[in-house]
Amino acid sequence: MGNTAGMPGLRGIDHIGITVPNVEQAVDFFVNIVGCEPFYELGPFEASELLSKTLDVHPEAVMKKLRFLRCKNGANLELFEYSSPDQNTQVPKNSDIGGHHLAFYVDDFDQALAYLIFNGIEVMGEPVVRTAGPSGGQTWVYFKAPWGLQLELVSFPKGKLYEQDYDQKLWHPAYPDQ
Template sequence: MTHTHTINNALPGMRGMQHIGITVPNLTEAVAFFVEVLGCEPYFTFGEFRFDDDWMERHLNVHPRAAIRDFQMLRCGNGTNLEVFEYSAPDQNRRLPRNSDVGGHHLAFYVDDMDAAVDYLKSRGVHVLDTPSTFTDGPARGLTWVYFLAPWGLQLELVSFPRGMAYEQGLTRLLWDPRSPGR
């Protein structure tokens, strides 16, 4: 049985997030990190996208001479897919935004055992920012989290809430949760 939840004024036919696209400075190194350290599964690459007209600008809102060297689709456990790009462009900004910058972002991965996951990342030489924090009150009570950095500086996060979060009390529809994706 398929459960469909309809929201007024929603995009017709929208079922959920299929992927998140992220541009990296070196595709080979980034895919190796996602696969060999985080355990994501590589699926397929697209190959080069380069055009002599304004296709890139019209379709992707980038400089007309921007080129995608290649991009790779990855599946990361029981969650949305990652589409990892390596671009070159005459006007490319190579500085990563911080969370406080407009366009700032991070990717969060759910783990069952925060301590084991942090120990593992540190054993692989990954820069973990400080120590895990746990919300003790408010709607996120029960959520433990910590940030870490990919080798090129991408902000990533581990989250864990094995007994749920406070906001869940009394609700029948919850935020999507990789522990039980059908909820």
């Protein structure tokens, strides 16, 4: 087609799917620590050729359960729990192909960080405060879910410095209609 404008009708990211070792543990963490809201669940889906072809999983993989969560203003989470003979149980590092993290925006960084520490959540290093460059105005720190998934706490209540040079802004959870 040669169209360089992107997919027709694209509106944004609907959800982010993450495979976790235990759906109930993950739901508990995302609901009771992060503050997401649980919605519906599906499963189990037994091993099948359709599952293997549509999701590129081992032919004997079983999707034990999946659960949808809403995390305030932004993409929803779809949590999967699988059993599979070839399952890699290591959480990828940020530098691994397929490595990833979820960033949660908060209005008050210090209050949210204190909350995570109070709840025994592993915080990775010290907060990074950006004062220059395109991300100037941003404060962030990584933390981990109980099973090792890397997450980020981020805030930039007065915006980022890149905004001075661009007519448009990156999508922001505090201002979803921009």
